[in-house]
Amino acid sequence: MTTLPTSAFFTSLFADDASRVIAAACFVLTVALYFLSKMLYARVKTMWLTPLVAVPIVLVAIVAFAHIPYRVYFQDTRWLMWLLGPATVAFAVPIYEYRELMKRHWISLAVGVVVGIVVAVGGSLALAKLLHLSPELQRSLMTRSVSTPFALAVSDKIHAPKDLTALFVIATGVCGMIFGELVLALLPLRSRLARGALFGAAAHGVGTAKARELGSEEGVVASLTMMIAGVVMVLLAPLLEMLPI
Numbered sequence: 001m002t003t004l005p006t007s008a009f010f011t012s013l014f015a016d017d018a019s020r021v022i023a024a025a026c027f028v029l030t031v032a033l034y035f036l037s038k039m040l041y042a043r044v045k046t047m048w049l050t051p052l053v054a055v056p057i058v059l060v061a062i063v064a065f066a067h068i069p070y071r072v073y074f075q076d077t078r079w080l081m082w083l084l085g086p087a088t089v090a091f092a093v094p095i096y097e098y099r100e101l102m103k104r105h106w107i108s109l110a111v112g113v114v115v116g117i118v119v120a121v122g123g124s125l126a127l128a129k130l131l132h133l134s135p136e137l138q139r140s141l142m143t144r145s146v147s148t149p150f151a152l153a154v155s156d157k158i159h160a161p162k163d164l165t166a167l168f169v170i171a172t173g174v175c176g177m178i179f180g181e182l183v184l185a186l187l188p189l190r191s192r193l194a195r196g197a198l199f200g201a202a203a204h205g206v207g208t209a210k211a212r213e214l215g216s217e218e219g220v221v222a223s224l225t226m227m228i229a230g231v232v233m234v235l236l237a238p239l240l241e242m243l244p245i
Contacts (some may be wrong), residue, residue: 030055030077043220143233144172173205
């Protein structure tokens with residue numbers, strides 16, 4: 001039986017302690033930056049101050065500058081990822097609350113969800129094959145147009161890397177929010193239903209937040225579209241696994 005020298009043992013012990021302290025500090029920093037960005041965005045409505053844009057940029061800069069390994073950063077912040085599970089269950093509440101709206105517009109919502117999923121999955125696969133991306137990247141890209149909790153649930157079933165899935169979902173949401181405003185400026189979409197469905201189907205959670213800024217009805221429709229699309233994607237996960245990649 002071999003044992004570490006005393007100096008090596010204490011060095012390893014101090015390294016573990018330092019790693020735990022840094023991991024805890026990363027958790028506190030992530031939460032603090034989120035609330036700070038949220039407060040700033042409430043005062044200054046600019047895209048660069050939204051939490052999903054500002055916080056990742058600042059965190060990446062800090063982690064890269066301090067040379068903090070991703071393993072250390074994720075050690076405590078993984079609990080934030082765990083909270084996505086209860087968040088997924090909570091999505092059932094607004095679906096129940098707005099069931100009457102769903103009954104009135106079920107055809108429009110169904111068509112929007114189906115078209116959104118077909119375009120998102122088909123477009124992602126076509127682009128991935130055109131760029132000759134690896135199978136892991138292709139699987140992660142397929143789930144990019146639904147909200148993160150649903151995308152991670154689908155990624156488990158189709159064996160896609162969760163880190164890449166989360167990255168593509170966030171990038172899609174930010175791009176959808178930016179280009180969604182451009183689309184609304186170019187297309188005469190006066191219906192609140194159409195405007196809300198546009199953001200909910202294309203930019204999931206980020207788009208829903210933007211839709212709520214346009215109006216309460218747009219926000220409700222965006223939320224419903226986002227949640228229904230997420231549920232449908234989870235149900236279709238076994239079929240997605242069968243697609244040629």
